[in-house]
Structure formats: C-alpha cells, structure tokens
Amino acid sequence: MRYLPKSPADRAQMLREIGCKSIDDLFAPIPAEYRLTRDLKVPRQMAESEIIDYFHARADNAAAGYALFLGAGAYHHYRPVVIDAMVSRGEFLTSYTPYQAEIAQGTLQAIFEFQTMICELTGMEVANASMYDGSTGAAEAMLMAVRITGRKAAVVARSVHPEYREVMHTYTQHQGLPITECDYLENGRVDMADLQKKITSDTACVLIQSPNFFGTIEDVAAVADLVHKKGALLVVSIAEALSLGIVKPPVEADIVSMETQSFGVPLGYGGPYAGVMATKEKFVRQIPGRLVGETKDKDGKRGFVLTLSTREQHIRREKATSNICTNQALIATMATIYLTIYGREGLKELAAQNLAKATYARNEFAKKGKVLFDGSPRFNEFVVQTKDDPHAINKRLLEKKMIGGFPLSWHYPELGNASLWCCTELNSKEQIDAAVQAVGQ
C-alpha cells in the first residue's frame, strides 16, 4: 500500500523489539469471536490512475458547462484561482485545530482576519471562527438567544430557507422550545402584523433571513424595532453573503448567522460550506464555537490564540454553549482569501453586477410571465410564476443544457407554479435570453 512507509523488514524488526511473534498478538484484546477473518467488501486496491478514471466517470455525466439559474442557499460565483493555490498548501490543508499556538500562527492569524472581515461586513462587534454551515448556525443562534434571554420560544419567518427551518426544528425538538412561523406579505417581506401577534412574553428571538428565500431584502430596522419592543432578540440569517457588498448590514440585529459559501467556496453538491455567527460584544460569552483572540508572547510580540474556551465542550462538557468541536476552518480560510482578493471595492462592484444581471433577467421574465413579490428591493434572486409546471419547464431547459429555477410548490404550495431564479455575475446575457425564451415557449 503506497501510503504506508514501512518495509516488511521494518515491521518484523518492530514486532521483535515489542516482543511479539506476529501482528495478531497486538489484536489479542479483541475477543476472538469478534475478529474479522475475511476481507472487507470494498473495491479492490486501485492505482492512482484508476482512481482518477473512476472519479472522471462519476463527474462526467454531470452538468459541468450548463447554464445554472439555481440559487436557493447555494450560489454560483467565480472562484479566483489564488484561493485553491493557497488552501492547497499543506501547512493550511494538513494542520490540526490550532491548540498549539506557537506552531499554528498561520491558521490563527487567518481566522483572526476572517473574524475581523465578518464584523466589517455584518456590522456586528464579534464573530466566531466558523460554524458547520448557515442552517446549523441559524439553529445554534436560536439556542444562543434562549441562553441570553432565559425565554423558551422562537418565531421564525416562513420566508427563511425551508431547509434551515427543518434544521432548526431538529436542533430544538428536545429543548422544550416551540417555534411558531410568521407569514410573508405580497411584497415578499415579513408580515409585521402577523409578527406582532406571534411574539409573546416567552419569545426568546425572532429569526428572519435577508435577502430572504424569495430574494427579497427585509426591512431589518423595522423588524428589529418591533422585536426589541417585546423584549426579544433579533437573529438575522444571511444565505447569500455577497449581498453585503451593496446591501446595508443588519446592524440592528442582536445575532447574525451567515452562510459564507458565496465567498469563494465551491458549490460541491452542497458542502463543505462554512457558517459564521456574529453578535454584540456583550453576548460574546454565549456564542458557540471557537474564537481567536490577539495577545502577546512573553517578549511582548503580537500573537494569536484560541480563547474564551471555558464556553466550549472540552472544558464545560454538558454545560457547554454547544457540542461543536471540529468546524470549517479551511473553508473560512477560503472565504478570507476571497474577501481579500475582492476587498473594499471589488465586493461592491461584484454585488452590483449580480444586481444588474438579476434585474435584467427579472425584467425579461416579466415580459413572458408573472414575477412575484414586487414592491420591495431584491438582490440576485426573484420568483417567477408560470402557466406550466416548473418541473416540466426545467425538463425542457435541461435538454438545452440549462438548469432552471428552484420549484417552490413543495414548500410554498400557495404560490402555485412558481420557481425561484438566481442570476449571478456568471450568467451571461445570452444565457438569460435563451432561458427566458425557453420558459416562454
């Protein structure tokens, strides 16, 4: 086996020195009746060239090169080649969680930069080192709000990503934490009157998404006002992080939970991505996950360490703020590099391009069908209602190497034949025109 750096003679010598006749002696602690005496049923050992052929065969019957109009929580953006060049360095790729700070300053400083950038982007005061993804981060934000307020209920907008809501339900099902849902208006935004009714004195937090699942940008300030008047916290979940290039950050929120996939992370059939949680400084001791802090060594030199670990499971065990241990550090590093490449001006220009593409597409679709949720601002997604079933339309598009919008009927039956379309900087005018024409046929 080519990964194993020992010759048969090495093994024989080591067994001799240990005082064993054969390797079986070392497995004697396993009761004989449970020892496996056959080969595992896994494919036979392959050469590197065979492994590459195998995965080419898996990758080739896929949609590489198709025009993609899907968003819905996973966004297709250009990834500068610098990102993979940097995260492929073994020093980032093959290092462990930076518990030994003296020989992990590279990872620690990169995460400190990540935390800083997330604060700048979201308008929050502190950010953690990452969560698994946006959905689990949103669930953890809810649990954090419960710890802060001591209240035991939550209200979630129906315009939050349906899969995020499912994850929140899974996380809270044994916490005695009832979740009620709040409706949306015809302009796509949270129904404030319904929200007003749903918040009670037990409500720990209200969780909204902005831009929400329909692509509509919420009036965060107005929602925050209402939520805070009732003594609850506002959690804002962001699935399309690139929106922050031109959309006002949700500074009125108490906790922001964001998916950073848009920042240079491959779509990768749904993962790995990286979530991140950001909040006000006063809540820092209730935040889950790792935090990197600045300090000095004994010569006074600046350095970085994992800090406030008394919140975490390896110290607090069952009283920890979360059970999270391994997070998504390398993905956070990808995001950091991406944000460094585009930076202060590029994120704005790029976000503006996304807005321009989606606006053009939306206007073209409006000529052929009905675009829902007018009357409020949006970023790079919009909802189109058609005569035909979107599934049938998508089949037609697929034959033309186009992947159409996400059909909404399953999660939002009240919207009928509606689907959620996304246009990014990677969708050309030509692609958009072709899609509009195919849908209108």
Added chain:
Amino acid sequence: MSNKDIKKATHHVNQNEGLIFERSSPGKKGYRLAPLDVPEVDYAKALGSSARADLGNMPEVSEMEIIRHFTRLSTWNYAIDLGMYPLGSCTMKYNARVNEYVARFPGLANAHPYQPAEVSQGAMRVMKTLSDCLLDITGMDAITLQPAAGAHGEMTGILLMHAYLQSRGNPRKKILIPDSAHGTNPATAAICGYAVENLKSNSRGMVDVSALAAQMNEDVAGLMLTNPNTLGIFEQEIHKIAEILHQKGGLLYMDGANMNALVGKTRPGDFGVDVMHLNLHKTFSTPHGGGGPGSGPVACKKILEPFLPKPVIVEKADGTLAFDYDRPKSVGRVRMFYGNFGMHVRALAYTLANGPDGLRQTTEDAVLNANYIRKKLEGDYTLPYQSPSMHEVVFSDSIQEQKGVKTGDIAKRLIDYGFHPYTVSFPLVVHGAIMIEPTESESLEELDLLVDAMKSIAREAEEDPEFVRNAPHTTRVKRLDETAAARKPILRWKPASAKSAGD
C-alpha cells in the same frame, strides 16, 4: 542545556507579516471583473434605504501581496506534510493528494445541490458507494452521510436513539458516559435533552462492568462509549456491556473517533453496537484543514433506520439513484443539503486507494506504531495503565512532575525537536496525560526520532527543568499569554484611530 540533541529540525528564517488590513491602501486591487453585458443598475437607487454606504475597513491589496501574505502565514504552521503529528484521538494521518485532485473535478465541485437527479447520478453514486463501504467496515445496516463533523454525528446518533425509544413509548432520561470520554459526548447528550450520568472506569482503564450493571435501569437511554477508549484500550468486555444495556432496553452508542484501530480487524456491528459515528477526517484521511471541514457519517442497526435524517439515497428499480424525502419517522434534517459532500469524495478515494488489504494493513501499522512507542518510552515516562494498547498510548508526567515539569511543558519542548505535540492533559482520568497516536503514516525512522526526542526531554527535565518549563525556544512566538487573551478579549482588528475592543 542547548539544542544540540535535536536531530529532526533546524532553525531557519521565516518572514514577518502583519495583518492584511495593515497592508491595505486605497486604490490597490487584486481583482478585475469581466465587463457587464446587461444594463448597469444604480444600486443606491434600486435598494433605497437598504443600500450600503461603504465597506468600512475591508482590505485593498494586489494579487502579489495576497500570495505573499497567505504563503507567509502558512509557513508559520506545523503540518502533517512536515512531519509526525502524534495528537492522540485526532488520527493525523497522511492526506493523499489524489483525494484533493479528484474532489476538484468540475462535475463534482461545481454541482449545485438542487440540480436535477438526471445530472447528479455521479455525485449520488459517490455517496452510495461510500455508504456501502462504510456499512461493511462498521458491520451496520443503514447510514447517513449528512452530519458535518464528529460531534454533529453524535447528536444525530443520540437523536436516533431518542426517536427509537420514544416510538416504543418512553425516550428515557439519562445517558451514561464514561469518565474517559471526549467532551463532545456529554455536550451532545445535553443538546438532545438527556441528563448525563458519569460511569467510572476500573483499574485496568476499562468500563467497570459491575458498576454499569448497577447503574443501568429503565431511566437510561443508553451508553456513549468510545472503543478503543481514549486510553487506547479495547473494551474487552464489550459484549457484556452491550448485553447489560440491551437487557434493560437501552442502546449502545459508539463514538467512532478511534476507528483507526479497528478497520478490517473487527466490526462494531458485530460486537453489539447499535449506532455509531465515523470521523472521515480521522480514519478516512480527509484533511483537518486547521480545524475542519470534517464529516461525521452515522451508521446504525436496522431498528434505527426509519429514524435517519432525511433525505436518504435510494436505488430505484432501473438502477438510478434518488433522494427519498418521504420519511415520516425521520428525526429531521441535521444540516441543509446532503452533508459535506467534498469529504465524501475524498474518503471514497482513500478507500479505493487502499482496498481491503490496504485498509487492514493500515490498521495493523497504526497499532504496531503505537505499541513500538509504548515499548520504547516505558520507563522514561509512567504508563498509568498496563492494559494492552491499540492505536494510541497514554503516559503520564508523574516522573517529570517531581521536578516541576508538566505534560504541557514537555509538549512545548517537543516543538523545538521538530514535532507537533501529543494531546496534552486528556483523557481526564489520567493526571498529567501524555496521549500519543502516531497513526500508520510514520516510518520507523520518524518513530525513532520521536522516541529520541521524548527521551532527551526526559533527561532535560531531570537536569534543567527550568529550560523545559520555558519551552519552546525556537518558534517565532514564545508562549503566548492566554490569560490576558481571555480576560480582555481582542477578537478583531481595528484601525489605530478607532477605539480598541473593550474600551
């Protein structure tokens, strides 16, 4: 003392580098966008009061500076690619480059999770084939790849137990957890609504079976057990443990963190485990990446299958694959989409590179390496438990502590010798624990270098304890003030003109 005994490493120059924000100045660019082919939109007008004013202190730097910045940072990290990383419980094995290569094939890396099944068969087939491999490796009946990491898998597994027991009328109140367990275990039980009851280990470092029998009753949902446990010791009475739990209607959860000791040699499903998680970023060689991403598949027996997170992959009559969402008994989703798919690709590539013979040899070498280190260091360091070691060995600092040198000091000194430290002060059942897991990836030469280094440090602790206590001596930063970091946390950079955090 001096550093003349250090064979593995030599001091070399490395570059200083500030924070990226300190390099930034207005007008520098590291990007260029393609020209817009649709009409421009004035975003301030389009978004109105939702428009952003500016992006504050986000950096502005050129591409050359970006490359230098992150390359310089990278050189300050220790990594498996530089040498042995003997962190006990973490299984820091070689991360093959072919895994990275195939995971970046556009058909896999650019696949959208909601793209139609017609163009996702390859991705689903990767998940299905990996699932089949993991099922035979664990001896289980059903599996989900959805959990994103080990602790996430633990949560999924305990939710399955809860749902199963609930379906039989009573989810019960408590989970038993041995005193040697990972901190994630009790934290997980708490999230799933269970109280944690501590289970003591016996003088051999194993579960005290009579104590278990006494503690087991109809209030106990199950036991979370790591096997081999965190002392690197195989629970030899595992079948009795399972029997005691099952007789009272409880379930056995296995934390698969130490599966690297078992693959191809024995199967948890055969020795009575009902549900377990695997750490693909440990046993199956997906890279740790400085703390993730991981992947924590959960495998279980048939009785728990109806409760698995949705969706599950099913093979249809025509041989195509699909996601089945119609799972009325499911505990729900634990994550959006289907899990850390990129890690599934890498873990399958690892499995294919090994085959059945390679996987078995891997396990044998991992156990051989740990026992070699045990044999060579016994005497220089105290071995608190005499029970045989599997893939890792736990010593204590009790000899060195007499001179005031603790496990953390020895670990820091090991850095000067060119190694990453072992796991310090864990498991908690050993005072001053020195937990070494070499993995199969180390040659005899590298093992001998570690043995030499540990022996040399033991001598230094005897002759010049102060020198060891002040280690490391060769790193770019000395020991960092963690107390100050926690007392007045500085968690982000701010420009000099702004007030600093906490003011």
